[in-house]
Amino acid sequence: METHMIFETHAHYDDEAFEADQEEILNSMQECGIGRIVNACASIESLKDTELLMEKYPFVYGAFGIHPDDADKMTQETLDEIRKLCQLPKAVAVGEIGLDYYWHKEEAEHELQKKMFCAQMEIAREEKMPFMIHSREAAKDTLDIVKDYVRGGMYGGIIHCFSYAKEMAREYLDMGLYLGIGGVITFKNAKKLKEVVEYAPLSQIVLETDSPYLSPEPNRGKRNDSRNLIFVAREIAQIKGITEEEVIAVTEENAEKLLLR
Structure with a gap:
């Protein structure tokens, strides 16, 4: 019988929170049922760190992009670097990119x-890569930009750490995109997200942690x-009335289809 392993689509193992025991943790993944991990870039420094992790661990892949919090640090040189990194064999997505108006008013x-x-969405289009979207308190602007690009032809994507209501989920699902679901789904007060997960087809959900953040x-x-x-797979299984094995198998298949083609 085929064994399915959890596909982690979004983590930050280059974060300083893992400085002391990064190697130990990553080396324990396979025996804990984690098959593959995508390390997602956020800062400019993380571009190089993610490349190194990808080279060191056969099961680690990279998503290359700059988080909106660091938009003011980006130059043409940064964009050229992202494009170059996207051409590496284990680069699987452009991310995490998007909009964050929480701190930026x-x-x-x-x-x-x-x-x-938009500049990074252009790279995703030209390099034929899926994208990973970060959106916080910027629902309408994010949706408008994503819609615009998808209309012009893109190669799929994940709305990472999905945090909006069912109506917004519908918009993204209708575009054929995936929702990244992580630890927040296990929180008692995550009523809105539980409704989204109940509504979204399992074939458009992927698992992610956003480690070191958002522990379930x-x-x-x-x-x-x-x-x-x-714990995330277990909660999704409960919401959907299926087994956690099915959640693991289908989300693994989804991630492979999107990221490893």
Whole structure:
């Protein structure tokens, strides 16, 4: 019988939270049922760190892009670097990219974020790569940009750490995109997200942690890592009335189809 392993589509193992025991944790993944991991870039420094992780661990892949929080640090050189890294054999996506208005309230900041978001979506289109979207308190602008690009032809993508309501989920699902579901689904107060997961077809869900952030129950508040994904799979299984094995198998298949083609 084929054994399925959890495919972790979004983690940050280059984060300083893993400085002391990164190797130990990553070396324990396979025996804990984690088959593959995508290390997603966020900062400019993480481009190089992700490339190194990808080279060191056969099961680690890379998503290359800059988080909207660092939009003001990006130059043409950064974009050229992302493009170059996307051509590596184990590069699987452009990400994490998008919009984050939580800390950034100024119109000028929003404009700069949108500009850099679009520049990276262009790279995804030209390099025929899927994208990984980060969107926080920027629901409408994110949707407008994604819609615009998908209309012009893209190669799929994940709305990472999906946090909006069912109506917004429908928009993304109708475009054939995937929702990244992580630890928040296990929180008691995550009513909105539980409704989204109930509504979304399993064939358009992928598992992710956003490690070291957003640990699921029962480890909420502690440093997160991919081994906690079993709690996420369990919660999705419960919501959908299926087995956790089915959740693991289908989400693994989804991630392979999108990221490893």
